Amino acid sequence: QQQVKQSPQSLIVQKGGIPIINCAYENTAFDYFPWYQQFPGKGPALLIAIRPDVSEKKEGRFTISFNKSAKQFSLHIMDSQPGDSATYFCAASEYNTDKLIFGTGTRLQVFP
Amino acid sequence: DSGVTQTPKHLITATGQRVTLRCSPRSGDLSVYWYQQSLDQGLQFLIQYYNGEERAKGNILERFSAQQFPDLHSELNLSSLELGDSALYFCASSVESGTSGKEQYFGPGTRLTVT
16 A cells, blocks of 8 residues: 555656656654655655645755645755756655655656 | 665675675664665665664564664664565664654665575
8 A cells, every 4th residue: 555645757857947746645644754865876865854734845946845634745846957867755754653654756857 | 975874785696595784874873774675666664773672663574684783783684585575775864763763864775686
């Protein structure tokens, strides 16, 4: 059972575009929602994370939008660059545990 | 560089064999996590240790075991290996467990190939 559903599976944008990656969940016990970036041959790197009491969080060019009632959250990458080309994973964890449950990943390609 | 180190980087072994993967957490981190990444299962949580004790278990096979040593490094032991165990194995660490421990930093991974 996929507890965190991520879409799209792949995304292609031009440099300067704003790719948006979406995730949805059903488990209301989730209280922590991070996004990770993974380059080929590397480990996932923590990008940005949000908790349900906040509707939006920005760190540099990365923004998380969180809709608690819809049980959805999304990652926006402003002014995307070719160096942002990577696979992005959303994840979630319950309030009483640290284990992360990952989405299936989105492969982003940013062309010059 | 996350500060989490893993060895070896690559491992090729035969079915039925046993291997040990090693992880050193970031300096000061007490919690260590193991994850498996494969094409068909994605990124899956295996097990967590906190300050030497097992804290949580995920979809870890009985053929797999782990431990965390007094110096906080961790080892993941995989035995009776099968072709389906071929995957990337990641270690992650966080400062502590609980609410403040949710920021996990991943190592570079060990790529295991079972032939």
